[in-house]
Amino acid sequence: MRFAVTKVCGGGAKARAGMLQIAGSNIETPALLLSTRKGLPAFVSRDLLASLPLPDSLLLHVCPTHFMEGPPSKTISNIGGLHHMLGLPDHILIAAAGDSIESLPTSEASNKFGASFETPAGRRLVKPSDYMELISCMKPNLWASLADEVPAWVTEKRNKVSVERTLRWLDACIALDEDSGANTLGVVVGGSSIELRKLCATEVSKRNVSGFWIGGLGFGDSPEERCSILDAAVGCLPPEKPRVVSRLGLPGLVFQVSVMSLVQKDTSRIVDSCSCFTCQNHTRAYLNHLLNVHEMLAQILLEIHNTHHYLCFFRLIRDTIKTGQFDRFRQQFVQDRRAYLAAAVI
Ligand SMILES: [Zn+2]
Numbered sequence: 001m002r003f004a005v006t007k008v009c010g011g012g013a014k015a016r017a018g019m020l021q022i023a024g025s026n027i028e029t030p031a032l033l034l035s036t037r038k039g040l041p042a043f044v045s046r047d048l049l050a051s052l053p054l055p056d057s058l059l060l061h062v063c064p065t066h067f068m069e070g071p072p073s074k075t076i077s078n079i080g081g082l083h084h085m086l087g088l089p090d091h092i093l094i095a096a097a098g099d100s101i102e103s104l105p106t107s108e109a110s111n112k113f114g115a116s117f118e119t120p121a122g123r124r125l126v127k128p129s130d131y132m133e134l135i136s137c138m139k140p141n142l143w144a145s146l147a148d149e150v151p152a153w154v155t156e157k158r159n160k161v162s163v164e165r166t167l168r169w170l171d172a173c174i175a176l177d178e179d180s181g182a183n184t185l186g187v188v189v190g191g192s193s194i195e196l197r198k199l200c201a202t203e204v205s206k207r208n209v210s211g212f213w214i215g216g217l218g219f220g221d222s223p224e225e226r227c228s229i230l231d232a233a234v235g236c237l238p239p240e241k242p243r244v245v246s247r248l249g250l251p252g253l254v255f256q257v258s259v260m261s262l263v264q265k266d267t268s269r270i271v272d273s274c275s276c277f278t279c280q281n282h283t284r285a286y287l288n289h290l291l292n293v294h295e296m297l298a299q300i301l302l303e304i305h306n307t308h309h310y311l312c313f314f315r316l317i318r319d320t321i322k323t324g325q326f327d328r329f330r331q332q333f334v335q336d337r338r339a340y341l342a343a344a345v346i
Contacts, residue, residue, distance in 0.1 A: 001020070001021065001022045001141070001142065001182075001183065001210055001211075002020075002021040002022075003018055003019070003020050003021070003029075003211070003240070003241060003242045004018060004019050004240075005017070005018045005239060005240065006018055006019055006322075007321055007322050009321050009324060009326045009327065014231075014234070015030075015317070015321045015326045016239075016321065017029065017030070017318050017321040017322055018030075018242065020242060022092055022141055022142075023090070023092055023141050024090070025055050025058055025090070025092065026055070027055055027056075027058065027059060027092065028056075028318050029242065029318070030314055030317055030318060030321075031056060031059055031314055031318075032056070032059065032310050032311055032313075032314045033059045033060070033061045033094060033244060034057065034059060034060050034061065034307065035061050035099060035101075036060050036061060036062055036063070037066065037102060038062075038066045038067065039060065039062050039066075039082055039085075039086045039088070039093070040060075040086065041060070041303065041307065042299075042303065043296075043299045043300045043302075043303040044300065044303055044304060044307065045300075046086070046087055046088065048277065048300070048304060049088070049091075051276070051277035051304060052276075052304070052307055052308060052311065053308065053311050053312070053315075056311040056314065056315065057307070057311055058090065058091050058092050059091075059092050059094065060088070060091050060092065060093055060094070061094055061095075061096060061099075062082060062093050062094070062095050062138070062140060063095070063096065063097065063098065063099050063102070063103050064095050064097055064131060064134040064135060064138060064143075065097050065098060065103040065117045065119055065124065065126065066102060066103060066119075067134060067138070068119060068121060068124055068126075068134075069119065069120065069121035071085075073133055073134050073137035073138070074137065076137045076138055077136070077137035077139075080139075081137070081138055081139030081140075082138045082139060082140060083139070092141045092142075093138075093140040093141050093142075094140060094141065094142045094143070094144070094185075094244065095134075095135060095138060095140035095142070095143040095144065096143070096144035096185070096187075096213055096215075096244075096246065097115065097117065097126060097131060097144070097146055097147070098115075098117055098149065100218055100247050102119065102120060103117045103118070103119045104117065104118045105117055105149040106118050106123065107148065107149065107150040107151060107154065107158075107162070109123060109125070110125075110148050110165075111125070112165065113125065113127050114126050114127035114128065114130070114131075114146070114169075115146055115147065115148055115149070115169075126146065128146050128169045128172035128173050128176065129172075129176060131146045131173065132173055132176040132177065135173075135177075136177075136178060140183075141183065142183050142184070142185055142210070142211070143183060143184060143185065144184075144185040144186075144187050144213035144215070144244070145166070145169060145170040145173045145174075145184060145185070145186055145187050145209075145213075146166075146169045146170075146172075146173055146187075147162075147166040147169065147170075147187035147189055147213075147215050147216070148161070148162040148165040148166050148169070148189065149162070149189055149215050149216045149219065150162045150189070150191055150216065150219070151191070151219035151220045152191055152192040152219055152220035152221040152225065153220050154191060156193065159190065159191040159193055159196055160196065162189050162190070162191065162216075163189055163190055163196050163199060163200045163203075166187055166189045166200065167200070167203050167204070170184075170186050170187065170204065170207055170209075171207070174207065174208060174209075180208060181207065181208040181209050181210070182208075182210060183210060184208075184209045184210060184211075185209060185210070185211045185212055185213040185242075185244060186204035186205075186207055186209035186211075186212055186213070187204070187212075187213045187214075187215045188200050188201045188204055188212055188213070188214045188215065188216075188233050188237075189215055189216040190216065190229075190233070191216055191219075191221075192221050192225050192229060194228060194229065194232045197229055197232045197233045197236075198232050198233070198235070198236050200233070201232075201233045201234075201235075201236035201237050202236045204237075205236065205237055205238055209241075210241065210242075211241045211242040211243060211244070212237055212241065212242075212243045212244070213243075213244045213246065214230065214233055214234075214243060214244065214245045214246065215246055215247075217229070217230075217245065217246060217247045217248065218246070218247030218248070219247075226248070230245065268283065268284055269282075269283065269284065270284060270287065270305055271305075271309075274305065274308065274309075275308075276304055276305050276308035276309075277301075277304050277308075278301040278302070278304045278305040278308075279305060282301060287301060287302070316329070317329075
């Protein structure tokens with residue numbers, strides 16, 4: 001894996017564009033990491049993945065804890081790893097424990113031995129050795145270390161414990177890794193504490209990692225807090241390495257809201273200018289019918305449209321960074337979105 005920053009925006013946003021060279025693909029950043037359920041995006045089957053824009057849609061987040069209920073990790077290993085099992089040899093699989101839907105971190109049940117997750121198969125305690133066994137069998141392109149993620153409302157004492165455990169588990173994961181951290185993203189935690197975020201980022205930077213995963217967001221922190229937390233953490237990370245930010249709220253709702261206001265017998269597309277599979281093949285009236293009869297195909301078609309727009313949104317971000325227009329674009333986007341949501345509420 002190689003990463004190079006290609007452009008840094010001069011404005012207050014500190015945005016940067018880069019190129020990630022990994023597994024024979026060149027991925028421009030910032031890029032969207034698609035979340036998955038057992039390796040595939042929810043509602044998008046393997047054959048339909050090809051309808052999403054490439055190479056933007058090659059990055060998939062896989063959650064090792066999803067595979068604790070089966071198949072056995074040895075079976076995945078015997079098949080040759082997750083790429084082979086999923087039939088996705090060209091996709092870039094980035095593993096990180098826990099997500100915000102199926103496999104939630106439960107900090108109150110975590111202890112000094114490992115992190116606890118609430119999964120469809122029950123509550124599981126995952127030790128660094130269990131986690132690395134999964135990673136070694138799954139063979140993702142990159143993997144985030146095991147972390148003790150805590151919500152924003154925990155005490156400072158518990159937050160400190162979270163940072164200390166996360167650093168200790170990072171060292172344990174690297175010690176157990178066949179590649180000694182060459183494909184590792186060190187997780188940065190610290191809750192809402194600016195000081196602890198800085199401390200954790202500084203300490204993780206000292207380890208032999210190829211990039212960073214900024215975790216512990218989306219657990220009770222406000223959007224304003226999130227900006228300060230990210231500023232603090234990113235300021236302590238080396239600029240030449242890639243970073244992944246998890247659980248950020250993005251404006252998907254805008255598209256969902258526009259879809260849910262479908263009008264029956266409307267033979268137009270969801271978005272006239274959209275080149276996605278859904279808009280090219282189906283009308284609003286058909287989608288409205290599918291929603292009314294609770295047909296699962298509605299979710300599949302909407303997921304394809306929404307994912308397509310997320311990927312185009314990131315392409316727009318990259319283009320505005322390259323042309324030095326990012327600050328203005330961001331301000332205009334936030335302003336337009338507020339106006340849109342206000343009008344939708346009325
Ligand atoms: Zn579309």
